[in-house]
Amino acid sequence: MASRYIANTPAEQREMLRTIGASSIEDLLVKIPPKARLSRPLALPPALAEADLIRHMRALAAKNADADRYVCFQGAGSYDHYVPSPINHLISRGEFFTAYTPYQPEASQGTLRTIYEYQTMIAELTGMDVANASIYDGASSLAEAALMAHAVTERTEIVLARGVNPLYRRVVATYCDGPGIRLREVPAPEGVLDAEAAGTLVDKKTAALVVQSPNFYGCLEDVAAAAEIAHAAGALLVVVTDPVNLGVLEAPGRLGADIVVGEGQGLGVPMSFGGPNLGVFAAKAELVRRMPGRLVGATVDKEGHRGFVLTLQTREQHIRRAKATSNICTNVALCALMATIYMATLGKQGLQRVGELSAAKAHYAAEQLTKVPGVSLRFAQPFFKEFALRLPKSPASVVAKLAKQRILPGVPLKTYDRTLADCLLVAVTEQRTREEIDAYAAALAEAVRSPQRRHR
Amino acid sequence: MSAYDKLVFELSSPGRVGFSLPESDVPGKPLAELLPRKFLRGAAPALPEVSEFDVVRHYSRLSRMNYGLDTHFYPLGSCTMKYNPKINEDMARVPGFARLHPLTRPEDAQGALRLMHDLAGMLAEIAGMDAVSLQPAAGAQGEFAGVLMIRAYHASRGEKRTKVLIPDSAHGTNPASTAIAGYEVVEVKSLPNGEVDLDALTREVGPDVAAFMITVPNTLGMFEPRIMEITEICHAKGVQVYMDGANLNAILGITRPGDLGFDVCHFNLHKTFTTPHGGGGPGAGPVGIKAHLEPFLPAPVVVKDGDTYALDDKRPKSIGKLQAFWGNFGMLVRAYAYIRTMGADGLRSVSDNAVLNANYIMKRLEADYDVSVPGPCMHECVLSARRQKRQGVTATDIAKRLLDLGFYAPSTYFPLIVEEALMIEPTETESKETLDEFCDAMIQIAREAQQNPAIVTSAPVTTPVRRLDQTRAAREPNLRWSPTR
Ligand SMILES: Cc1ncc(COP(=O)(O)O)c(C=O)c1O
Numbered sequence A: 001m002a003s004r005y006i007a008n009t010p011a012e013q014r015e016m017l018r019t020i021g022a023s024s025i026e027d028l029l030v031k032i033p034p035k036a037r038l039s040r041p042l043a044l045p046p047a048l049a050e051a052d053l054i055r056h057m058r059a060l061a062a063k064n065a066d067a068d069r070y071v072c073f074q075g076a077g078s079y080d081h082y083v084p085s086p087i088n089h090l091i092s093r094g095e096f097f098t099a100y101t102p103y104q105p106e107a108s109q110g111t112l113r114t115i116y117e118y119q120t121m122i123a124e125l126t127g128m129d130v131a132n133a134s135i136y137d138g139a140s141s142l143a144e145a146a147l148m149a150h151a152v153t154e155r156t157e158i159v160l161a162r163g164v165n166p167l168y169r170r171v172v173a174t175y176c177d178g179p180g181i182r183l184r185e186v187p188a189p190e191g192v193l194d195a196e197a198a199g200t201l202v203d204k205k206t207a208a209l210v211v212q213s214p215n216f217y218g219c220l221e222d223v224a225a226a227a228e229i230a231h232a233a234g235a236l237l238v239v240v241t242d243p244v245n246l247g248v249l250e251a252p253g254r255l256g257a258d259i260v261v262g263e264g265q266g267l268g269v270p271m272s273f274g275g276p277n278l279g280v281f282a283a284k285a286e287l288v289r290r291m292p293g294r295l296v297g298a299t300v301d302k303e304g305h306r307g308f309v310l311t312l313q314t315r316e317q318h319i320r321r322a323k324a325t326s327n328i329c330t331n332v333a334l335c336a337l338m339a340t341i342y343m344a345t346l347g348k349q350g351l352q353r354v355g356e357l358s359a360a361k362a363h364y365a366a367e368q369l370t371k372v373p374g375v376s377l378r379f380a381q382p383f384f385k386e387f388a389l390r391l392p393k394s395p396a397s398v399v400a401k402l403a404k405q406r407i408l409p410g411v412p413l414k415t416y417d418r419t420l421a422d423c424l425l426v427a428v429t430e431q432r433t434r435e436e437i438d439a440y441a442a443a444l445a446e447a448v449r450s451p452q453r454r455h456r
Numbered sequence B: 001m002s003a004y005d006k007l008v009f010e011l012s013s014p015g016r017v018g019f020s021l022p023e024s025d026v027p028g029k030p031l032a033e034l035l036p037r038k039f040l041r042g043a044a045p046a047l048p049e050v051s052e053f054d055v056v057r058h059y060s061r062l063s064r065m066n067y068g069l070d071t072h073f074y075p076l077g078s079c080t081m082k083y084n085p086k087i088n089e090d091m092a093r094v095p096g097f098a099r100l101h102p103l104t105r106p107e108d109a110q111g112a113l114r115l116m117h118d119l120a121g122m123l124a125e126i127a128g129m130d131a132v133s134l135q136p137a138a139g140a141q142g143e144f145a146g147v148l149m150i151r152a153y154h155a156s157r158g159e160k161r162t163k164v165l166i167p168d169s170a171h172g173t174n175p176a177s178t179a180i181a182g183y184e185v186v187e188v189k190s191l192p193n194g195e196v197d198l199d200a201l202t203r204e205v206g207p208d209v210a211a212f213m214i215t216v217p218n219t220l221g222m223f224e225p226r227i228m229e230i231t232e233i234c235h236a237k238g239v240q241v242y243m244d245g246a247n248l249n250a251i252l253g254i255t256r257p258g259d260l261g262f263d264v265c266h267f268n269l270h271k272t273f274t275t276p277h278g279g280g281g282p283g284a285g286p287v288g289i290k291a292h293l294e295p296f297l298p299a300p301v302v303v304k305d306g307d308t309y310a311l312d313d314k315r316p317k318s319i320g321k322l323q324a325f326w327g328n329f330g331m332l333v334r335a336y337a338y339i340r341t342m343g344a345d346g347l348r349s350v351s352d353n354a355v356l357n358a359n360y361i362m363k364r365l366e367a368d369y370d371v372s373v374p375g376p377c378m379h380e381c382v383l384s385a386r387r388q389k390r391q392g393v394t395a396t397d398i399a400k401r402l403l404d405l406g407f408y409a410p411s412t413y414f415p416l417i418v419e420e421a422l423m424i425e426p427t428e429t430e431s432k433e434t435l436d437e438f439c440d441a442m443i444q445i446a447r448e449a450q451q452n453p454a455i456v457t458s459a460p461v462t463t464p465v466r467r468l469d470q471t472r473a474a475r476e477p478n479l480r481w482s483p484t485r
Helices: A010-020 A025-029 A050-061 A085-091 A109-126 A138-153 A166-177 A195-201 A223-232 A243-247 A285-290 A317-323 A333-369 A395-403 A434-449 B052-063 B086-092 B110-127 B139-156 B173-180 B198-204 B227-236 B245-250 B291-296 B329-365 B395-404 B432-451 B453-457 B470-475
Strands: A157-161 A182-186 A206-212 A236-241 A259-263 A279-283 A296-300 A306-310 A386-390 A423-427 B131-133 B163-167 B184-188 B209-215 B240-244 B264-266 B287-289 B301-305 B308-312 B381-384 B421-424
Touching (some): A010 A025, A010 B432, A050 B086, A050 B110, A085 A333, A109 A279, A109 A296, A109 A306, A138 A157, A138 A166, A138 A206, A138 A236, A138 A259, A138 A279, A138 A285, A157 A166, A182 A195, A195 A223, A206 A223, A236 A243, A279 A285, A317 B173, A333 A386, A333 A423, A395 A423, A395 A434, B110 B131, B110 B245, B110 B301, B110 B329, B139 B209, B139 B264, B139 B291, B163 B173, B173 B184, B173 B209, B198 B227, B209 B227, B227 B240, B240 B245, B287 B291, B329 B381, B329 B421, B395 B421, B395 B453, B432 B453
Parallel strands (some): A157 A182, A206 A236, A236 A259, B163 B184, B209 B240
Antiparallel strands (some): A259 A279, A386 A423, B264 B287, B301 B308, B381 B421
């Protein structure tokens, strides 16, 4: 059967072969040694017509507890923030959607301008001088920051606060293995960086101290204090943050960060089971020539008109090869475009509103949930839109019970930290309503109240 | 030229809004009372203040300053700019996929996990590999993961190998990924026809070499005729062989990396499997491996137990994680939909037609341009503008002139071993009429280079801007907008 994605008809194929001077397509494959040829068709499921494909895909999708059908209080690095309607319409324009890396700038000014806008808005939010065009996700962005700090300082250790998302710490470990960078961890017994322990761990071997704020447990870190510790030892301060919070939270750049990274998914990118996401990467101006990834700069054309190009490319793999600052080539430009449109749409006031609403609802939720007997906040720290709850019953069992009522109550922390086995991490964005929060509190009360089993 | 020249900041008007958010429905204190002051931002961020319609018109206008595949033939070599089916977009946006949180417990994400499990299985079959990890976010991250697995494998056998061999024709990510993985990169010179020099390879492979990394078909668009000897030479010396699978579109159902003897191979779902390029990404770069490397796969691995799917994260020998979650799932949905649409015969016909189209272009242009290597080629052909250069017209000039004639440009100056390279990959989704129009334009440019080179060297003139001052951009970096500029 002919495929709708291939234009050539048999007659056209014959005509083209005639031009080429070959009698069949097989003739064109002569360089492939016969013994290397696959002698059977690929063992794949049969081709589906469009309507059958849709049916099949919908059946798969129906087996997933998505945030349209379930009420989502899950966070831990991916959040159910509102996505304004224009984003999907605009990114779906084929001129954006089906272009590739803007290597021919004259025919790619649309993409280049949006990246320049993105860099500007991210630099503004984070309080940094420059932002790049994107890294894959928050975790790989942090890993790149670790490599960059190592290259800049020529030091061999990275000190990570335990409040840094443990999934991110694992990615950092993967990236630091090759260069032999040693990773050390500062405990967070009270939910935030133990400053004293950090002070002793950070020394002249330290390339960077990494803190996350709000951290994995939702607590706000004293970034300025961390900056002092890092800088006193001549190390860089890397701050992991969630840019959607920066409408109201202080910009890490104003608190002493040298590099700011984070997950930009909250800026209009769908959760999509964890990817593609948006790795945000921003730094101080003096570090720009060591930065990973693409950068767009303004310039002029030969007639003096403003135009935009990829610049400082001698940092990159296609020029510097083994000595490049990073191996990244394809990035997540379209997610950066979503974020650009998001930031433009929300604007100065909207991003503040998102922050205020998220914080208000999270604090209301914390209040209601901790009214449930036996439920308490795990850490006595200021938090923003996420917090760890200690439960009187196993968090996994609570998740299972609430799922039956179409509530996704949060992320059990046991897999990330054994000492928090009785904790559930709860995230509340501006999307959650009072009704949903009250229903969650009622369901939680029910779930933890149920009588102890008589038999074990 | 009356091109649109605004940035969104320049549309801003104080007090204008483009968003719609509800009033708070919960009682509570204002933020300034909820949180200590030191955590709060002193001044609101200077983001634009525009209406929703301002946003829509602005980005619609910017989009029109781009050439995209939907609007223009986009023969960018090595990138497989094939049609991105619209149905795949619809499927990726189904809420059951797009609105699924990554940490939803596996019991409540069975559809997503099944899709991933089955996609990994189909990719393994396509490449003749034993297992596939879907986690890498792009080809470069697939390379990185693959090289790390090779490293872990050697280490598990107590072997200290410190070098990786890579041909001089390789894509830049190959050496870059390898270096980050902790290896010394040794560049191997290719033969003049772009093939691997077997004598040189035999000399170089030794007990200190961990891997040989090559692209098949190679970056000149040619199939290495002695590929099986190459993998044998390597294996005889305990050297692992990595295949950069960026060019897989040439060989679907024809031959398989695993059957050629490769131990590792990555896929670029944004090339072979039609996920859109998005102006530079996102993509997805799954990596396939043979069984001996399985213990080292990135964690977690999607596993099937009876009829239940799960994420297995208890993998003590794993190289670790590459991104926070499981992979670029949205891209995986699209690639899965594509493979299910095409089936085995469909995929085979993809490669047949990709090869046919590339050879057709090469044949039609061989009188006017130097071909880097005589054909037949596989899915792309590399021409050289060295003849035109003698007339003062470079590969860049030809690329710019193509923009004026209504085409995006081929890849230029890659591979590095071809002087004035023009790497042309038409893909199977283009029609003969489009190929003919493109070839006519290329032939016209070759004539212009002889008769009126200025028209080529001064191109483009029809684009929103003309040639841009790259030197100035790099010398005085202006990487963000500010009101004073
Ligand atoms: C031959 C080759 N190898 C590797 C890559 C890198 O892949 P990615 O851009 O997906 O990281 C590319 C792509 O651009 C390529 O053409």
